[in-house]
Amino acid sequence: MTVKAIHGEYPVVMMDSVDRFHGNQLVYIGWDYHTSISTANAYPLPPDMPFAALTGAVLPSVLGPHPEFPLIEWDKVEWMLDGKLFHPNMGLSLKDNGIGHKSLIRFRTPGLKGYNNTGN
Amino acid sequence: MAKKLNMRKRYELLTRGLGWEPTYQSKEKVFSNESYEGIKITDWSKWEDPFRLTIDAYWKYQAEKDKKLYAVMDSFAQNNAHLNLADATYVNALKLFIQGVTPLEYQAHRGFARLARQFSGEGAQIACQMQSLDELRHTQTQIHTISHYNKHFNGMHDPFHMHDRVWYLSVPKSYFDDAKSAGPFEFITSVSFAFEYLLTNLLFVPFMSGAAFNGDMATVTFGFSAQSDESRHMTLGLELIKFLLEQHEDNIPIVQGWIDKHFWRAYRVLALVSAMQDYMLPESPMSWKEAWEIYFVENAGALFNDLARYGLRMPKYHEQATAEAEHLSHQVWGTLYNYAHAASMHFWLPDEKKMDWLSEKYPNTFDKYYRPRYEMWAQMAKEGKRFQNGGLPQLCQVCQVPMLFTEVSKDDPMQISYRSSEFNGEKFHTCSDGCKDIFDHEPEKYVHAWLPVHQIFQGNCGGAAIPDILNWYHFKPEDGGDYAGSADETRWKAMHGETTGAASSDTESAEEKAAA
């Protein structure tokens, strides 16, 4: 269905197209079963950034305060990219890992199911 | 002597016949908004106006109500009646109201003014004109009522500016922007039926009985003054739906689609109200879940039984909304707590008494999921590590609420619910099946969403650092954060002669604020 308009065709302006983010792309990252963090977070990141920088710098800066964060064993983490299981190559860039503008990355941490196993 | 006419006859004589057949321009051009949505009106004279008020009677009633209301407000101010509040934390509910709801009243005023111009039926024009005036009056009386609190507490100084910019206020704003940028029939179905008829009690009851329970007589009086208007607005919503369905059977699927959409959108706006109701009110009249069961499950169930003969069914995904009632307020409050540093009101952890009340009201969920969360946060705060989210949240493309909702209907309530769509080669994320359906139906519309988080990253919101953004919102540093230790708390204590760490200067600042 297209939007009905009084005159002519309804215009389309892509408000969040990648060219508006000053060389970055948006990436959303959520930690499953840790809802005390409330939501996945949005990050503007350079597409050439190595994936390892996510786990080494980006995520600690935001998720670090969660009591289970220091306990994460990164080699055991299960990743999902845009709804599909995913095995990132830590040395490759976001782009070369297939992570696009506005991709959603989710991760699960076996053995860590939130504060006292409550999903928090 | 002329026979005295009854109200109805008099109304008909005074309103009908106001229209005429235009000759300089075609009727389609004069009422250019009336047909493009596909709604078919065969006979406007069948419109039964629910207001049946002539403008002279309208002025008289409203003037009387205003007189009473302003008298109460004056005496409230003269007696410094804010001192009788149950607690100053209550004032945060008023902050949410003035920032989130009052600007919607103004949006409603504008929307109905447009309808008064665009509908070609005279009865409908008059009804919309009066509702437009009502909504403007609501805007003004709310500003006047709350302006007294603005003298003594923070965060209420620039609500209209905030409404256009702030991340959590984009939720109510975008709902109304959506309705206002649609055609006139969709707007009135959205606002008069989905919002005012179906859901208004869920907005007004918590605020107004919350005010009554917590000693805020000024807001209670405003509520009474608006109530008679609201009942007219609700009647308009229902009459309108019946009128559209009786006019042409082709209208049924269009109207059903709008009800589905605007029910879901309005419900998502109410997520903020649920958190206010369960957490901000020191004395709580009823829980969100109780209110949902009475005002939606029971009332709407009966209503849609009646409407079934017109071919309408309950709004899509209403079962999900009902299932979410066990979780909604806790999830939203938790998110607000995460971002208290970026708000123009205060948040806090519920105390033991409140948590016990929540356990009682939410026996299936509170102790299992949400009490542990608050215990974790209380422990962290005690260790000097008050939890806050240092990033920015992913937002739903449609409702613009941070994507905090979970898979409650799939029996997986601690898993965030993620939905996505593709349009024009780009990914779009939504919080629920309800929001995804709305996106997929009109993706061209929702790609235009002004999402506060994305706008910040694009550099359109005053800067990259949080203080720059808050400044652009017109927030002052003392407006947000935890209630404990806030300027509001200090002032409240000083008003009651309690001393805090910096008592002498606190008294001073209270006076300064009052003088400002």
Ligand SMILES: [Fe+2]
């Ligand atoms: Fe109103």
Ligand SMILES: [Fe+2]
């Ligand atoms: Fe209204």
Ligand SMILES: [Zn+2]
């Ligand atoms: Zn949504």
